[in-house]
Amino acid sequence: MGPERPPMTEQLASIASRFQLPGRFVSAVRYGSGHINDTYLVELDDAGARRRCILQRINHHVFRDVPGLMRNIVRVTEHIRRKLDEEHDPEVPRHVYSVLPNEEGGWYIQTESGDYWRALTFIEGAHTYDVLETPEQAYQAAKAFGRFQGLLTDLPGERLCETIPNFHHGPTRLKQFADALAADPCNRARFVRKEIEWVEENEWILLSLADGLRSGLIPERISHNDAKINNVMLDDQTGAGVCVVDLDTVMPGTGLFDFGDLVRTCVVNTAEDEPNPALVTADPLRFEALVEGYLASAGSFLTPAEIRHMVTAGKMITMMIGVRFLTDFLNGDVYFKVHRDGHNLDRCRTQFALVDRLAESDKELEAIVRKHARLD
Structure with missing residues (x-):
């Protein structure tokens, strides 16, 4: 035995x-x-x-x-x-x-x-990475997610179900934030006046893709909705993208959700919960690798409007997760796991700082997109 x-x-x-x-x-x-x-x-x-x-x-x-x-x-x-x-x-x-x-x-x-x-x-013969190591990995991840979207452009049958309704819906996330702020169950709003003002000044970013989808300017597509470096397997020998995994959030949305999430998780130089937001930067070389990889596989089916919103998508998805962290902080840290006092607030501030860095680089990033999309 x-x-x-x-x-x-x-x-x-x-x-x-x-x-x-x-x-x-x-x-x-x-x-x-x-x-x-x-x-x-x-x-x-x-x-x-x-x-x-x-x-x-x-x-x-x-x-x-x-x-x-x-x-x-x-x-x-x-x-x-x-x-x-x-x-x-x-x-x-x-x-x-x-x-x-x-x-x-x-x-x-x-x-x-x-x-x-x-x-x-x-x-x-392949594995995932929790932390981006090189621009080439960013290129391969973006190319794999673009390829994934392209293969699903002609999926027949009824609309996929929303496994988490309104997951990337900006107006819903703003309402959840407003409700938490109004209730202020833990008396924490007094600690985040600056962050509250920042959200109010930048809420247009969070509404941008929802407005485009509602008007039809941005077409609805099947998207992964959790497009991070650790959700694509890269070949052990060549480093090429092999397979997109973790498909639980695959549902109707826009391909821009996926590109935006890649920007959020790949161009930043710090951890998501960095306590000092002043250290946050956005690496234009990594951004260019993402653009080049994504357009290499998705450029054939993306519309001009989608391409014009690629930079905005990075800011929108980053702001959305920041607002979700702030909402959870106001509610008493009930959704995201926290490991120290103010953990969700650190996460929120890091995301908001990244949105600011992306906004400061708007012209440079837009020029990168135009170059690889050959829009000029």
Whole structure:
């Protein structure tokens, strides 16, 4: 008899047995740095051959409609797989992951405790980065997200469900902020008068993309909505973008949401929670790498209006997360995890400082976009 398995391993083995996996469960370890779902890398034995897959517990407190979320993911991944097959892509299994069915052929299971689990194929020979290291990585990440959007421009069928309604909707985030400010449940508004005035002066930025979508100037597209460097796998050998992952927030929006999030997370030189906002800068070389990579794959389908809003998108998404941090600070730090007093306030101030740095570089950044989009 082999060594006794720890209780969590036994639980994971039991859950794994309810899916049609390509092998027998051997072991599982925590995987990745995500804060929403619980992710495990599972090792399998397939008649002596080693295989791996992902087992993931879905946070149904954040994603309230798990069936709708999984329908989105299956539709998106199957459509991308068909498109890649039509292109005769020799590495389709590496360029889009698959959802592995459960025993009955469904795409997830629910345990007696109410938890939702799913199984996914694992992309070998590639990994994600939590911190951007080079402009080339920015280029590859942006190119991968642009490619992802392009493959979904002709997704047939009904509109995807909104897995988190109004996630990037500026007016909604402003109302949530205004409600928190009016209630001021923790008597904290007195500490953030400067930040409150900043939001009031710059609220047009937060409304810009919503106004464009409502008027039709900016077309609705399927977007990832969490486009960060650690949500794209880069090849271990070449560094090329291999596969966009973490598709829980794939839903209707605009491709500019994704480009804006790449700007927010890739051009800044400090941590998201840097206590001294005076240290925040925006690196134009990284911004140019993002523009070049994104347009290399998305330039063929973007409209002139979308291209003209690329710089604004970076400011808008950055301001939005800053307002969300400020709202949570006013509400008593109830949404985002905090690890010190004023943590959400530090995060907010860093985001607002980045918006200011981007605004100060407006002309330079717009010139970069025009150069690579050949608008002049």
